[in-house]
Amino acid sequence: MSITNVFTSSIGKKYIMALTGMALFLFVVLHLLGNLQVFLGPEVLNRYGAFLQGNVELLWPARIVLLILVGLHIWSAIKLSAENKAARPQPYAQQELAAASYASRTMLMSGLIIAAFIVYHLLHFTVQVTAVNLTGKDFTKLMDAKQQHDVFAMMVTGFKQPVVVGAYVVAMFLLFLHLSHGVGAMFQSLGWKNPAHGPLIARFAEIISWFIFLGYISIPIAILLGYGSSYEGLTK
Amino acid sequence: MNLTLKVWRQKDAKSPGRMVEYQAANIIPDMSFLEMLDVVNEGLIARGEEPIAFDSDCREGICGTCSLVINGIAHGGQRGTTACQLHMRHFQDGQTITIEPWRAKSFPVLKDLVTDRGAFDRIIQAGGFVSVNTGGTPDANALPVAKVDSDRAMDAAACIGCGACVAACKNASAMLFVSAKVSHLALLPQGKVERNQRVLNMVQQMDAEGFGNCTVTGSCEAVCPKEISLDFIARLNREYGKALLKGATGHKETV
Ligand code: FES
Numbered sequence: 001m002s003i004t005n006v007f008t009s010s011i012g013k014k015y016i017m018a019l020t021g022m023a024l025f026l027f028v029v030l031h032l033l034g035n036l037q038v039f040l041g042p043e044v045l046n047r048y049g050a051f052l053q054g055n056v057e058l059l060w061p062a063r064i065v066l067l068i069l070v071g072l073h074i075w076s077a078i079k080l081s082a083e084n085k086a087a088r089p090q091p092y093a094q095q096e097l098a099a100a101s102y103a104s105r106t107m108l109m110s111g112l113i114i115a116a117f118i119v120y121h122l123l124h125f126t127v128q129v130t131a132v133n134l135t136g137k138d139f140t141k142l143m144d145a146k147q148q149h150d151v152f153a154m155m156v157t158g159f160k161q162p163v164v165v166g167a168y169v170v171a172m173f174l175l176f177l178h179l180s181h182g183v184g185a186m187f188q189s190l191g192w193k194n195p196a197h198g199p200l201i202a203r204f205a206e207i208i209s210w211f212i213f214l215g216y217i218s219i220p221i222a223i224l225l226g227y228g229s230s231y232e233g234l235t236k
Numbered sequence: 237m238n239l240t241l242k243v244w245r246q247k248d249a250k251s252p253g254r255m256v257e258y259q260a261a262n263i264i265p266d267m268s269f270l271e272m273l274d275v276v277n278e279g280l281i282a283r284g285e286e287p288i289a290f291d292s293d294c295r296e297g298i299c300g301t302c303s304l305v306i307n308g309i310a311h312g313g314q315r316g317t318t319a320c321q322l323h324m325r326h327f328q329d330g331q332t333i334t335i336e337p338w339r340a341k342s343f344p345v346l347k348d349l350v351t352d353r354g355a356f357d358r359i360i361q362a363g364g365f366v367s368v369n370t371g372g373t374p375d376a377n378a379l380p381v382a383k384v385d386s387d388r389a390m391d392a393a394a395c396i397g398c399g400a401c402v403a404a405c406k407n408a409s410a411m412l413f414v415s416a417k418v419s420h421l422a423l424l425p426q427g428k429v430e431r432n433q434r435v436l437n438m439v440q441q442m443d444a445e446g447f448g449n450c451t452v453t454g455s456c457e458a459v460c461p462k463e464i465s466l467d468f469i470a471r472l473n474r475e476y477g478k479a480l481l482k483g484a485t486g487h488k489e490t491v
Pocket of ligand 1 (some may be wrong): 270291292293294295296297298299300301302318319321
């Protein structure tokens with residue numbers, strides 16, 4: 001029996017699910033902290049954007065690692081779910097789930113919708129496909145006074161579209177749902193839980209999920225309500 | 237009390253089954269659930285019909301043989317109670333009660349409400365034991381065991397192997413059962429020696445039997461008649477990880 005059992009055994013696949021989930025969760029937190037710089041004004045945000053884009057040697061490895069993490073997370077999810085389905089071929093005529101929360105029962109669905117949202121989000125703000133931003137403007141052409149990509153103007157223009165904001169809010173709610181179960185469950189799957197600090201983990205999962213949800217939606221909603229409208233970079 | 241029962245009837249392992257309706261008349265509230273079924277069966281036998289087959293043995297909540305999903309909940313939904321210890325006073329006169337067997341690929345239905353739980357026996361055979369003959373009961377304190385460890389081992393050892401955890405889990409996972417057995421032995425000095433090999437073998441057998449995977453929903457813990465905690469599953473996950481890293485023989489020789 002060797003370490004490759006991680007890919008074949010039930011518990012091993014849960015380790016993969018939990019470890020990739022944890023790495024993606026950390027990314028979500030860092031991404032949020034980075035994005036919240038929008039509230040520090042155009043200069044700070046555009047400098048941050050230029051910093052990220054300027055390190056190609058780091059940017060691409062980071063993107064590839066993230067892609068592998070997402071791939072493994074989805075692979076283990078689909079594999080585990082298929083096994084779970086197969087484990088009960090004859091359903092109950094009547095079944096009351098004694099404890100399972102709504103979030104825990106809908107992990108696959110919320111996860112897959114979030115994956116679809118990530119594709120949209122990448123097309124929207126990373127690849128900057130004009131067709132998906134619903135403004136008719138080409139985001140790649142936005143430049144600030146320092147000839148850096150004007151990320152601030154891009155965000156403000158992008159989130160002036162109520163439909164787009166709606167999609168982001170719905171996706172972030174699903175992320176909230178996904179994390180409200182997932183963050184606690186990953187500690188359990190990795191065996192990093194015991195009766196003493198179990199309640200602490202549950203509380204942490206709840207608070208961090210709310211923080212992520214409110215943090216992310218604060219940006220599009222603030223912009224929709226007028227934040228950044230007076231920015232001179234918008235007129236160009 | 238008069239009740240309407242909807243019961244899963246299935247001739248044998250090969251035949252398809254279906255829900256059949258029965259009337260349970262003149263039931264005394266102080267009867268246990270199984271006694272109520274006995275009364276219904278007497279009626280069926282008197283009418284020359286095939287009685288409803290169900291498992292039971294001790295009828296005092298300690299053997300884990302009874303195995304009924306009552307109104308969609310394994311053992312009927314009274315916390316810490318097996319179906320044989322559930323009394324009819326918990327139901328209302330005129331109520332309709334559905335009764336089904338444990339449903340899992342690894343627990344095939346043999347007849348009506350009786351399932352084959354041999355999968356659990358094979359998991360135990362894969363490692364749920366101590367290989368050395370430990371002799372008679374040792375003198376108290378001859379083998380020092382910390383109080384916290386003995387308490388936790390006892391909590392895990394309370395598992396009666398009924399399979400309600402599998403029945404209640406939306407994924408038909410046997411993790412609570414396996415975690416209880418692995419934890420109980422790994423916590424005590426007699427069981428520690430083989431802990432790595434044991435957890436690897438038992439999990440391998442669990443997977444081979446076709447049980448689902450734990451998604452930490454907590455339904456198992458909620459229906460467990462012995463109230464085995466979900467924390468044991470975390471302990472099993474920890475044990476398994478350590479065993480994978482150390483390898484099967486990664487234990488200290490004690491002699
Ligand atoms: S018959 Fe023994 S526990 Fe119910």
